Protein backbone atom coordinates (compact mmCIF):
# COMPACT_ATOMS: atom_id res chain seq x y z
CA UNK A 1 0.00 0.00 0.00
CA UNK A 2 1.32 3.40 -1.00
CA UNK A 3 1.06 6.18 1.61
CA UNK A 4 0.83 9.69 0.20
CA UNK A 5 1.11 12.91 2.19
CA UNK A 6 1.78 15.44 -0.58
CA UNK A 7 -1.16 16.28 -2.82
CA UNK A 8 1.23 16.63 -5.77
CA UNK A 9 2.10 12.90 -5.48
CA UNK A 10 -1.53 11.86 -5.94
CA UNK A 11 -1.75 12.63 -9.67
CA UNK A 12 0.98 10.23 -10.87
CA UNK A 13 -0.29 7.36 -8.67
CA UNK A 14 -3.89 7.74 -9.82
CA UNK A 15 -3.03 8.40 -13.49
CA UNK A 16 -1.14 5.10 -13.65
CA UNK A 17 -4.32 3.23 -12.71
CA UNK A 18 -6.60 5.33 -14.87
CA UNK A 19 -4.47 4.88 -17.96
CA UNK A 20 -4.57 1.10 -17.35
CA UNK A 21 -8.39 1.39 -17.40
CA UNK A 22 -8.73 0.54 -13.71
CA UNK A 23 -11.66 1.86 -11.67
CA UNK A 24 -11.04 3.65 -8.36
CA UNK A 25 -13.08 3.62 -5.13
CA UNK A 26 -12.58 6.19 -2.36
CA UNK A 27 -13.24 5.49 1.33
CA UNK A 28 -13.04 8.80 3.26
CA UNK A 29 -12.48 8.47 7.02
CA UNK A 30 -11.34 10.39 10.05
CA UNK A 31 -9.15 7.45 11.18
CA UNK A 32 -9.22 5.47 14.46
CA UNK A 33 -10.36 2.64 12.26
CA UNK A 34 -12.63 -0.22 13.34
CA UNK A 35 -14.55 -3.02 11.63
CA UNK A 36 -17.16 -0.52 10.36
CA UNK A 37 -14.50 1.26 8.32
CA UNK A 38 -13.10 -2.05 7.15
CA UNK A 39 -16.56 -3.03 5.84
CA UNK A 40 -16.34 0.07 3.62
CA UNK A 41 -12.91 -1.07 2.39
CA UNK A 42 -14.23 -4.62 1.71
CA UNK A 43 -17.18 -3.23 -0.24
CA UNK A 44 -14.83 -0.91 -2.15
CA UNK A 45 -12.56 -3.83 -3.08
CA UNK A 46 -15.57 -5.78 -4.37
CA UNK A 47 -16.76 -2.89 -6.52
CA UNK A 48 -13.61 -1.30 -7.95
CA UNK A 49 -10.15 -2.31 -9.18
CA UNK A 50 -8.31 0.05 -6.82
CA UNK A 51 -9.12 1.24 -3.32
CA UNK A 52 -8.01 4.61 -1.96
CA UNK A 53 -8.66 5.54 1.69
CA UNK A 54 -8.18 8.96 3.22
CA UNK A 55 -7.69 9.88 6.86
CA UNK A 56 -8.33 13.48 7.79
CA UNK A 57 -9.80 14.81 11.03
CA UNK A 58 -11.62 17.70 9.41
CA UNK A 59 -11.67 20.78 11.66
CA UNK A 60 -14.46 22.38 9.59
CA UNK A 61 -17.05 19.83 10.73
CA UNK A 62 -16.44 20.16 14.49
CA UNK A 63 -18.32 22.74 16.55
CA UNK A 64 -16.42 24.98 18.99
CA UNK A 65 -17.41 22.82 21.98
CA UNK A 66 -16.92 19.46 20.29
CA UNK A 67 -14.12 16.91 20.49
CA UNK A 68 -11.70 18.03 17.72
CA UNK A 69 -8.79 18.26 20.19
CA UNK A 70 -9.26 14.82 21.68
CA UNK A 71 -10.50 12.96 18.58
CA UNK A 72 -8.37 9.75 18.49
CA UNK A 73 -5.39 9.82 16.11
CA UNK A 74 -3.50 6.60 15.36
CA UNK A 75 -2.29 6.74 11.79
CA UNK A 76 0.35 3.99 12.09
CA UNK A 77 -2.16 1.42 13.40
CA UNK A 78 -4.71 2.56 10.82
CA UNK A 79 -2.21 2.07 8.00
CA UNK A 80 -1.52 -1.50 9.11
CA UNK A 81 -5.25 -2.30 9.14
CA UNK A 82 -5.83 -0.71 5.73
CA UNK A 83 -2.94 -2.56 4.14
CA UNK A 84 -4.18 -5.88 5.57
CA UNK A 85 -7.66 -5.02 4.28
CA UNK A 86 -6.41 -4.65 0.70
CA UNK A 87 -6.30 -0.87 0.41
CA UNK A 88 -3.98 0.26 -2.42
CA UNK A 89 -3.35 3.87 -1.44
CA UNK A 90 -3.70 5.80 1.81
CA UNK A 91 -3.89 9.58 1.50
CA UNK A 92 -3.11 11.63 4.59
CA UNK A 93 -3.89 15.23 3.68
CA UNK A 94 -3.09 18.08 6.04
CA UNK A 95 -5.40 20.95 6.91
CA UNK A 96 -3.16 23.45 5.13
CA UNK A 97 -3.21 21.37 1.92
CA UNK A 98 -6.99 21.15 1.91
CA UNK A 99 -7.62 24.66 3.23
CA UNK A 100 -4.69 26.84 2.12
CA UNK A 101 -4.51 30.43 3.36
CA UNK A 102 -7.36 32.44 1.86
CA UNK A 103 -9.65 29.42 1.49
CA UNK A 104 -13.15 30.92 1.59
CA UNK A 105 -15.52 28.45 -0.04
CA UNK A 106 -18.21 26.50 1.79
CA UNK A 107 -20.43 23.84 0.26
CA UNK A 108 -23.79 24.18 1.94
CA UNK A 109 -26.52 21.65 1.20
CA UNK A 110 -30.09 22.82 1.82
CA UNK A 111 -33.08 20.69 2.76
CA UNK A 112 -31.70 17.34 3.80
CA UNK A 113 -29.01 18.85 6.08
CA UNK A 114 -31.26 21.27 7.90
CA UNK A 115 -32.91 19.12 10.58
CA UNK A 116 -31.62 16.62 13.17
CA UNK A 117 -27.80 16.68 13.28
CA UNK A 118 -27.94 19.85 11.17
CA UNK A 119 -29.81 21.54 13.99
CA UNK A 120 -27.90 19.90 16.86
CA UNK A 121 -24.49 20.55 15.28
CA UNK A 122 -24.70 23.92 13.47
CA UNK A 123 -22.23 24.08 10.57
CA UNK A 124 -21.44 20.36 10.78
CA UNK A 125 -22.85 19.30 7.42
CA UNK A 126 -21.37 22.31 5.61
CA UNK A 127 -17.99 21.16 6.99
CA UNK A 128 -18.64 17.58 5.85
CA UNK A 129 -19.91 18.62 2.39
CA UNK A 130 -16.96 20.99 1.87
CA UNK A 131 -14.30 18.42 2.76
CA UNK A 132 -16.00 15.61 0.83
CA UNK A 133 -16.23 17.87 -2.23
CA UNK A 134 -12.48 18.55 -1.88
CA UNK A 135 -11.58 14.87 -1.41
CA UNK A 136 -13.70 13.83 -4.40
CA UNK A 137 -12.18 16.57 -6.56
CA UNK A 138 -8.63 15.54 -5.62
CA UNK A 139 -9.12 11.80 -6.20
CA UNK A 140 -11.88 11.82 -8.86
CA UNK A 141 -12.93 8.26 -7.94
CA UNK A 142 -15.56 6.26 -9.85
CA UNK A 143 -17.32 5.51 -6.58
CA UNK A 144 -17.09 6.66 -2.95
CA UNK A 145 -18.38 4.66 -0.01
CA UNK A 146 -19.98 5.90 3.20
CA UNK A 147 -21.53 4.11 6.17
CA UNK A 148 -25.25 4.03 6.87
CA UNK A 149 -24.33 4.57 10.55
CA UNK A 150 -24.09 8.27 9.64
CA UNK A 151 -27.40 8.10 7.79
CA UNK A 152 -28.08 11.81 7.39
CA UNK A 153 -24.47 12.38 6.28
CA UNK A 154 -24.96 9.79 3.52
CA UNK A 155 -28.14 11.56 2.36
CA UNK A 156 -26.37 14.96 2.41
CA UNK A 157 -23.46 13.60 0.33
CA UNK A 158 -25.82 11.98 -2.20
CA UNK A 159 -27.64 15.31 -2.58
CA UNK A 160 -24.41 17.33 -2.87
CA UNK A 161 -22.79 15.07 -5.50
CA UNK A 162 -26.01 14.98 -7.54
CA UNK A 163 -26.52 18.75 -7.32
CA UNK A 164 -22.91 19.56 -8.26
CA UNK A 165 -22.80 16.88 -10.97
CA UNK A 166 -19.60 15.43 -9.55
CA UNK A 167 -20.04 12.24 -11.59
CA UNK A 168 -19.21 9.87 -8.75
CA UNK A 169 -21.36 6.97 -7.58
CA UNK A 170 -22.15 7.23 -3.85
CA UNK A 171 -22.59 3.84 -2.19
CA UNK A 172 -23.96 3.26 1.31
CA UNK A 173 -22.73 0.35 3.44
CA UNK A 174 -24.83 -1.25 6.21
CA UNK A 175 -23.96 -0.40 9.82
CA UNK A 176 -21.54 -2.81 11.51
CA UNK A 177 -22.42 -3.51 15.14
CA UNK A 178 -20.68 -5.05 18.12
CA UNK A 179 -22.01 -8.50 19.02
CA UNK A 180 -24.33 -6.90 21.62
CA UNK A 181 -25.84 -4.51 19.05
CA UNK A 182 -24.05 -1.19 19.67
CA UNK A 183 -23.08 0.44 16.36
CA UNK A 184 -19.29 0.63 16.03
CA UNK A 185 -18.01 4.19 16.23
CA UNK A 186 -14.61 5.72 16.90
CA UNK A 187 -16.29 7.70 19.66
CA UNK A 188 -17.31 4.52 21.56
CA UNK A 189 -13.82 4.54 23.06
CA UNK A 190 -14.80 7.65 25.07
CA UNK A 191 -17.35 5.55 27.01
CA UNK A 192 -16.52 4.30 30.51
CA UNK A 193 -17.31 0.62 31.18
CA UNK A 194 -20.55 1.62 32.86
CA UNK A 195 -21.56 4.02 30.07
CA UNK A 196 -20.76 1.32 27.50
CA UNK A 197 -23.36 -0.95 29.16
CA UNK A 198 -25.93 1.85 29.36
CA UNK A 199 -25.25 2.85 25.74
CA UNK A 200 -26.92 -0.38 24.63
CA UNK A 201 -30.22 1.31 25.39
CA UNK A 202 -29.80 3.20 22.10
CA UNK A 203 -29.97 0.24 19.66
CA UNK A 204 -32.45 -1.50 21.95
CA UNK A 205 -34.83 1.46 22.04
CA UNK A 206 -34.65 1.80 18.26
CA UNK A 207 -35.19 -1.92 17.74
CA UNK A 208 -38.21 -1.86 20.05
CA UNK A 209 -39.65 1.20 18.30
CA UNK A 210 -39.04 -0.40 14.90
CA UNK A 211 -40.98 -3.52 15.90
CA UNK A 212 -43.74 -1.46 17.50
CA UNK A 213 -44.22 0.73 14.41
CA UNK A 214 -44.09 -2.27 12.08
CA UNK A 215 -46.69 -3.89 14.35
CA UNK A 216 -49.02 -0.90 14.00
CA UNK A 217 -48.32 1.14 17.18
CA UNK A 218 -48.88 4.86 16.53
CA UNK A 219 -45.56 6.45 15.56
CA UNK A 220 -45.70 9.25 18.19
CA UNK A 221 -46.28 6.71 21.00
CA UNK A 222 -43.45 4.45 19.81
CA UNK A 223 -41.05 7.42 19.63
CA UNK A 224 -42.10 8.57 23.13
CA UNK A 225 -41.42 5.06 24.48
CA UNK A 226 -37.95 5.16 22.92
CA UNK A 227 -37.16 8.60 24.40
CA UNK A 228 -38.33 7.42 27.82
CA UNK A 229 -36.15 4.31 27.79
CA UNK A 230 -33.12 6.37 26.72
CA UNK A 231 -33.71 8.79 29.61
CA UNK A 232 -34.24 5.87 32.03
CA UNK A 233 -30.89 4.40 30.96
CA UNK A 234 -28.98 7.60 31.72
CA UNK A 235 -28.90 9.40 28.35
CA UNK A 236 -29.13 12.97 29.66
CA UNK A 237 -29.51 14.81 26.36
CA UNK A 238 -31.71 13.35 23.67
CA UNK A 239 -31.31 15.47 20.56
CA UNK A 240 -33.89 13.55 18.56
CA UNK A 241 -35.65 10.24 18.06
CA UNK A 242 -37.63 10.42 14.81
CA UNK A 243 -39.17 8.44 12.00
CA UNK A 244 -38.09 10.01 8.70
CA UNK A 245 -38.36 9.56 4.96
CA UNK A 246 -35.15 7.75 4.03
CA UNK A 247 -34.34 10.05 1.09
CA UNK A 248 -35.42 13.50 2.27
CA UNK A 249 -35.03 13.03 6.05
CA UNK A 250 -38.39 14.79 6.48
CA UNK A 251 -40.23 13.60 9.62
CA UNK A 252 -43.12 11.15 9.20
CA UNK A 253 -45.99 10.80 11.63
CA UNK A 254 -47.27 7.57 10.15
CA UNK A 255 -45.61 4.58 8.55
CA UNK A 256 -45.28 4.78 4.76
CA UNK A 257 -42.70 4.20 1.99
CA UNK A 258 -38.95 3.95 2.65
CA UNK A 259 -38.42 4.90 6.28
CA UNK A 260 -35.66 5.18 8.87
CA UNK A 261 -35.76 5.54 12.59
CA UNK A 262 -32.95 7.90 13.55
CA UNK A 263 -31.69 8.97 16.97
CA UNK A 264 -28.93 10.99 18.62
CA UNK A 265 -28.36 11.15 22.37
CA UNK A 266 -25.58 11.84 24.83
CA UNK A 267 -24.40 9.62 27.67
CA UNK A 268 -21.76 11.08 29.99
CA UNK A 269 -19.72 13.26 27.63
CA UNK A 270 -20.28 11.10 24.54
CA UNK A 271 -22.82 11.81 21.84
CA UNK A 272 -23.94 8.69 19.97
CA UNK A 273 -26.08 8.31 16.86
CA UNK A 274 -27.86 5.29 15.42
CA UNK A 275 -30.58 4.43 12.92
CA UNK A 276 -32.66 1.51 11.72
CA UNK A 277 -34.66 0.70 8.62
CA UNK A 278 -38.42 0.36 9.16
CA UNK A 279 -40.37 -1.83 6.79
CA UNK A 280 -44.08 -1.21 6.49
CA UNK A 281 -45.79 -4.40 5.46
CA UNK A 282 -48.92 -3.20 3.66
CA UNK A 283 -51.85 -5.61 3.48
Ligand SMILES: Nc1ncnc2c1ncn2[C@@H]1O[C@H](COP(=O)(O)OP(=O)(O)OP(=O)(O)O)[C@@H](O)[C@H]1O
Pocket residue numbers: 028029030031035036037039040145146147148149150173174175176177183184185186187188
Ligand atom coordinates in the same frame (compact mmCIF):
# COMPACT_ATOMS: atom_id res chain seq x y z
N1 LIG B 1 -20.35 1.02 12.45
C1 LIG B 1 -20.18 1.43 11.21
N2 LIG B 1 -20.68 0.71 10.18
C2 LIG B 1 -20.51 1.13 8.89
N3 LIG B 1 -19.86 2.28 8.55
C3 LIG B 1 -19.37 3.03 9.54
C4 LIG B 1 -19.50 2.65 10.91
N4 LIG B 1 -18.90 3.60 11.67
C5 LIG B 1 -18.43 4.53 10.82
N5 LIG B 1 -18.71 4.19 9.54
C6 LIG B 1 -18.42 4.98 8.34
O1 LIG B 1 -17.04 5.17 8.21
C7 LIG B 1 -16.79 6.41 7.54
C8 LIG B 1 -15.82 7.20 8.34
O2 LIG B 1 -16.42 7.52 9.57
P1 LIG B 1 -15.63 8.09 10.81
O3 LIG B 1 -14.17 8.03 10.51
O4 LIG B 1 -16.23 9.36 11.26
O5 LIG B 1 -15.88 6.95 11.89
P2 LIG B 1 -16.92 6.88 13.02
O6 LIG B 1 -16.72 5.63 13.75
O7 LIG B 1 -18.26 7.22 12.45
O8 LIG B 1 -16.43 8.01 13.95
P3 LIG B 1 -17.28 8.96 14.83
O9 LIG B 1 -17.17 8.37 16.16
O10 LIG B 1 -16.52 10.20 14.55
O11 LIG B 1 -18.68 9.07 14.33
C9 LIG B 1 -18.16 7.11 7.42
O12 LIG B 1 -18.67 6.88 6.11
C10 LIG B 1 -18.98 6.37 8.46
O13 LIG B 1 -20.37 6.38 8.18
Ligand SMILES: CC(C)(CO)[C@@H](O)C(=O)[O-]
Pocket residue numbers: 028029030056058061128131132150153
Ligand atom coordinates in the same frame (compact mmCIF):
# COMPACT_ATOMS: atom_id res chain seq x y z
C1 LIG C 1 -17.11 11.70 5.60
C2 LIG C 1 -16.05 12.23 6.55
C3 LIG C 1 -14.75 11.46 6.35
C4 LIG C 1 -15.78 13.69 6.18
O1 LIG C 1 -14.83 14.25 7.04
C5 LIG C 1 -16.51 12.17 8.01
O2 LIG C 1 -17.63 12.95 8.22
C6 LIG C 1 -16.72 10.76 8.49
O3 LIG C 1 -15.70 10.15 8.82
O4 LIG C 1 -17.87 10.26 8.53
Ligand code: BAL
Pocket residue numbers: 061150153
Ligand atom coordinates in the same frame (compact mmCIF):
# COMPACT_ATOMS: atom_id res chain seq x y z
N1 BAL D 1 -18.83 10.13 11.69
C1 BAL D 1 -19.31 11.41 11.27
C2 BAL D 1 -18.34 12.49 11.50
C3 BAL D 1 -18.58 13.33 12.71
O1 BAL D 1 -19.34 12.94 13.60
O2 BAL D 1 -17.99 14.40 12.77
